Amino acid sequence: MKNRFLFLLLTLGLLVAASKPASRPTLYLIGDSTVRNGSGKGADRMWGWGSFLAEHFDTTRIAVRNHAIGGRSSRTFLTEGRWDKILSQLKPGDFVMMQFGHNDNGPLADTARARGTLKGIGEESEEIYNPITKKQEVVHTYGWYMRKYVKEAKAKGATPIVLSLVPRNQWQNGKIIRGTGSYGTWAADVAKAENAYFIDLNEIVAKKYDALGDETKLKATYFVEDHTHTNEAGAKLNAESVIEGLRGLKKCPLNKYVKK
Numbered sequence: 001m002k003n004r005f006l007f008l009l010l011t012l013g014l015l016v017a018a019s020k021p022a023s024r025p026t027l028y029l030i031g032d033s034t035v036r037n038g039s040g041k042g043a044d045r046m047w048g049w050g051s052f053l054a055e056h057f058d059t060t061r062i063a064v065r066n067h068a069i070g071g072r073s074s075r076t077f078l079t080e081g082r083w084d085k086i087l088s089q090l091k092p093g094d095f096v097m098m099q100f101g102h103n104d105n106g107p108l109a110d111t112a113r114a115r116g117t118l119k120g121i122g123e124e125s126e127e128i129y130n131p132i133t134k135k136q137e138v139v140h141t142y143g144w145y146m147r148k149y150v151k152e153a154k155a156k157g158a159t160p161i162v163l164s165l166v167p168r169n170q171w172q173n174g175k176i177i178r179g180t181g182s183y184g185t186w187a188a189d190v191a192k193a194e195n196a197y198f199i200d201l202n203e204i205v206a207k208k209y210d211a212l213g214d215e216t217k218l219k220a221t222y223f224v225e226d227h228t229h230t231n232e233a234g235a236k237l238n239a240e241s242v243i244e245g246l247r248g249l250k251k252c253p254l255n256k257y258v259k260k
Contacts, residue, residue, distance in 0.1 A: 026063040027254065028086050029053065030077060030149070031099040033070030034166050034238075037229060040066060046224050047235035049166070049242060056243045062257040073115040074100035074145035079137070083149065092157025095254050097242070098149050099201065101165035101183030102228060104142045117142045121186050121193075142183060146190040154196075159253060162191040163245075164202035166238050167209060169218050169227040176206040197252050199245030205238055 029035055035050040037043070042051075054064035067086055069077070077083055077100070090096070106116040109128040118124050121143020130137045146162065153160040164184040170177045178184060184202040191198035212218045219227075222234030230238065246255060 023091075024061060024063050025093040025095065025257075026065055026089075026091075027053075027057070027095045027097065027257075028090070029064070029066045029068050029097050029099075030083065030086065031068035031097075031163075032072050032102050033068075033229060034102060035068030035099055036066045037070055042232060044224065045231050046229040047232050048230075049235045049238035052236050052239040053242060056239065056259055057257050058259055068099075071103060071113065071115070072100075073103040073106070073117055074142055074149075075104070075117045075139065076113075076115045078145055078148065079133075083152075087152055087156065090153065090156040090158050094156070094158040095161060096149065096153045096158055097161045097163060098146065099163040099165055099187075100146065101142065101179065101187065102168075104183065108139050117145060119182075121146075121189050143186050143190050146187065147194055150190065150194045150196045154194075159197070160194075161197040161199060161246075161249075161252070161254065162187050163199045163242065164188060166230075167202050167206045169209070169215055169223050171215050174214075176209045178202055178206055197249050199242060199249070201238070201241055201245055204241045204245050208237060208241065 029050045034048050036048040037046040040051045048068060050066040050068050057064055067082065103115050104117040106113055108116045108126065109130060111131045114130050114132045118126060118139060118141040120141050122141050123144065125138050125140050127136060127138050150160040150162065164179055164187040167176050167178065179202040188198055188200065209218055212221060222230050222237060224231050243258060246252060246258065
């Protein structure tokens with residue numbers, strides 16, 4: 001009788017466990033306004049590609065959370081505590097897509113933003129007085145911050161995916177200016193050094209922009225007022241380009257959640 005009772009309890013426990021839905025993994029997006037502009041609802045006709053990325057995934061099996069925010073650099077996304085909030089929720093099986101660079105080229109300690117990072121991927125640093133926070137701060141290279149995101153995501157059992165920044169509507173000799181030799185190359189270097197997945201979004205999108213032929217046509221088709229922020233069509237093109245790059249990463253487990 002005792003053994004039968006224990007068997008019934010075990011069977012009931014297995015049935016209860018089987019009835020609970022498995023926790024979905026989450027894909028977190030971190031970056032600047034080219035990933036999420038404003039509230040992500042198309043204010044002033046400006047959209048980031050992160051607002052349309054979920055359309056390409058089976059969201060019954062994976063959640064997509066766009067935590068990118070306009071005006072941030074690889075440095076300020078960290079120093080404002082935004083990464084810590086994600087890190088506190090990050091669990092094994094999750095994914096983090098990161099795209100920074102557009103705002104990293106700014107001043108280190110101006111009174112407007114104080115968001116710049118040191119150039120490159122080295123271990124150099126510089127101590128500054130931050131007039132925004134009114135505190136001393138040690139500023140690192142772009143690569144230092146990107147490595148931190150990659151390493152800490154891995155430590156949580158998540159899969160980091162580094163993306164090079166989307167190109168601006170800037171041309172030279174009949175071609176879109178690439179991010180080679182700067183943030184595009186540095187993003188690739190960080191991914192390689194840390195054995196992380198890398199999507200060369202800069203080059204994938206630039207080739208598509210090149211096909212339109214010139215700055216005026218590109219602006220009319222995919223941009224709004226400036227050379228950085230895309231309209232809905234441009235953001236959707238960039239989201240499709242992210243998926244194109246992802247599909248090229250044959251061993252990346254995120255691919256199994258992409259719609260066929």
